[in-house]
Amino acid sequence: MNGSQARPLILAGAGHAHLVALKHWLDEGYQPPQQTLLINATPQAWYSGMMPGLLAGRYNETDCAIALEPLCKKLNIEFLIDKVTAVDAEHHRLTTSHTQFDYRLLSINTGGQPPSPDITAASIPTAPVKPFTKFIDAWQSWKNDATIKKIAVIGGGAAAFEVSLALRQSMPATEIVMLCQTLLEQHSQSVARKARIALQKAAIQLQEHLSITAIHKDCLMNETQVICQADAVVMATGAAPLPWYQTAGLKTDKAGFIQINNQLQSLSHPDVFVTGDAASLPGAAHSGVYAVRQGPVLAQNLKCQIESQSLSKYQPQKNALALMALPEKKALMSYFNISAQGQLIGLWKNYLDKRFVMQYPKK
Ligand SMILES: Cc1cc2nc3c(=O)[nH]c(=O)nc-3n(C[C@H](O)[C@H](O)[C@H](O)COP(=O)(O)OP(=O)(O)OC[C@H]3O[C@@H](n4cnc5c(N)ncnc54)[C@H](O)[C@@H]3O)c2cc1C
Known part of the structure; x- marks a missing residue:
């Protein structure tokens, strides 16, 4: 176990919704509780909309990647480059390739992966x-x-x-x-x-x-x-769920995506927020545009959950x-x-x- 105390908040994955939420906190001067942790598989978050431009030679790698260390530093968030391999929602525990953490509040934004033949x-x-x-x-x-x-x-x-x-x-x-x-x-x-x-x-x-x-x-x-x-x-x-979504003890849909309510919380575990391609919410497509729109509501709701205040609702747009x-x-x-x-x-x-x-x- 990494540290004996449960982390007040773990952000798993620097997907589009987390990026937007962190930017909101930065703009409003909010700092999440000490020992908040962001875990991402890579040091940077790639902006998918620009990936085809990178292949075509219109952009270089730094044009389409967001460095996570500087962002976390400004928010006083600890940053770990590691891969989440399992979550045990019942026991508030998250496992990575190298270690384990207990959490009080978890936010999952690790996206999906293309299904393969x-x-x-x-x-x-x-x-x-x-x-x-x-x-x-x-x-x-x-x-x-x-x-x-x-x-x-x-x-x-x-x-x-x-x-x-x-x-x-x-x-x-x-x-x-x-x-x-x-x-x-x-x-x-x-x-x-x-x-x-x-x-x-x-x-x-x-x-x-x-x-x-x-x-x-x-x-x-x-x-x-x-x-x-x-x-x-x-x-x-397209997007298929990561294998550990279905073994986390969280309620999932038939395809294996984590089911959430309009407050972006897991239907089965309100102390787990899920956004972007990992989430299953009627009306919200698996696309970057929807993940980005969830970001401001997530920023607000994580903060309110920490401060025991009431949460806001996310309404998916009809068309993107x-x-x-x-x-x-x-x-x-x-x-x-x-x-x-x-x-x-x-x-x-x-x-x-x-x-x-x-x-x-x-x-
Ligand atoms: C080539 C391409 C172009 C696209 N263009 C567009 C577009 O123009 N507009 C649009 O709306 N959608 C677009 N999409 C779809 C879009 O990429 C996804 O819908 C969107 O990225 C989903 O965002 P997300 O927030 O769920 O997480 P993602 O953006 O998928 O990010 C997930 C993050 O979590 C990290 N991660 C993953 N697994 C783990 C793990 N186990 N542990 C720790 N970290 C992990 C990843 O490194 C990544 O940083 C495109 C997709 C592709 C493939």
Whole structure:
């Protein structure tokens, strides 16, 4: 056990909601109780909206990463680079790869991971888009590997679309194929139509109406049928829960995400707050936009819970603005049934993304 006393508050994961909550505390001059601890798997938090721009060469790593040590220092929060591997909600205990902590209040914002097909040994290299650090390592090694002539991207959402286009820009001689059920099915038909044209212009092959259930050697399969062959695979298949969400003793939904109420508390354990992709709340999609909007309510509610005051309610917005990066500094906008694209939208996306990252202290 690390220290005999229970920590007053542990923040697990520096996801988007925690980043926003910490910035709120910084702006209002609030300091959480002494011995508050943030645990994150990496020294920095990656801003996902800028990741495709990093691959495409529009940004470098420091543009899209928020250093956590300086932020914690300003708030007098202890920071530990470690991986949470288990939570025992019944006994208020959290286990990491190296140690254990007891807590009085826990806030989980560790995100999700892309679900993966079955991969047999001796298969081609595969890289889930998250965790980002590992994905960036894989992408950098593939860029310098002449044997990687064809990359398959599994997934049909905004992340898969943007990553496919970004890979095309970063590896112009490599064949890129995108495999999915339906391209951008959460968006309007006009957005999907524009996206198909963008893929065609970039010479990215799109194969729809299929699901990849296994990867065997260099074959991407649906059950026993070979769908395509490739030299490497990117999994941009959305968010699945981390395995320890289901074993924490917290109430989870059928998929394994932690169920919360509108105050962002676990349905079964009110001393555990959960936000972002880890959480399951009707009306709140698993996307960065929703996680960011939860941040201010989380900041307020953690503070009120510590001070035994009443909590505020988070109301998920009905629709979220999506801005997807396109080549030539353009972007594609999707909002309700409205779609638009061009360089002005690209400039707007760049402004919003950079503004988010730049609000955090560098040292
Ligand atoms: C390429 C790409 C582009 C995207 N673009 C957009 C976009 O433009 N707009 C949008 O709305 N959504 C976008 N998304 C989706 C978005 O990334 C997620 O919905 C969002 O990041 C969820 O945020 P979160 O707060 O749940 O946590 P995350 O942002 O996933 O952060 C989780 C944090 O917890 C840490 N962590 C994870 N596991 C552990 C552990 N076991 N122990 C300790 N720390 C841990 C991670 O290191 C990370 O810092 C994109 C996704 C991808 C893959």
